[in-house]
Amino acid sequence: MAINTRDGCLAASAVGAGLDPAVALFHSLSDATRLAIVQRLSGGEARVADLIAELGLAQSTVSAHVACLRDCGLVVGRPQGRQVFYSLARPELMDLLASAETLLAATGNAVALCPTYGTDTTGDTENEEVVR
Secondary structure (H helix, E strand, O other): OOEEEEOOEEEEOOOOHHHHHHHHHHHHOOOHHHHHHHHHHOOOOEOHHHHHHHHOOOHHHHHHHHHHHHHOOOEEEEEEOOEEEEEEOOOHHHHHHHHHHHHHHHHOOOOOOOOOOOOOOOOOOOOOOOOO
C-alpha cells in the first residue's frame, strides 16, 4: 500500500482512485487528537492556546494537528491581531460525526473489538493474527 503526502497529511492509496478523497477524509479524522480538536471546535472557535489548555497537550502537538486539519480543508483560521481563531470550515463535518456516533451505537462493541483497529486493550493477542 503506497502512502501519498498531501499538504502535511498522510492518506493511504485506495484500490480505486475515486476513493482517495474519502480515504484522506477518514484518515484526517482517525487520530484521537485531531478528533478531539474537531469536537472542541464544534462548540465554537478557539485559539491554539485554548486547545492546549483544554486538551492538556504540547503546543507543537496541537499546532501540527491543527495544521493538518487546516490543510485538509476541515478547519479555517481567522486572524485577529497576533492571534488566530480556528473554527470548523464545514458544518457538514458535525453531521458526519453525528452519523458516526449513531453507527457506533448500533454496532455496540464490534468496532472497539476489531483486531486491527479496535481499542480493546485486554492484551489477549497471543493467538490473534493481525493483518495490516
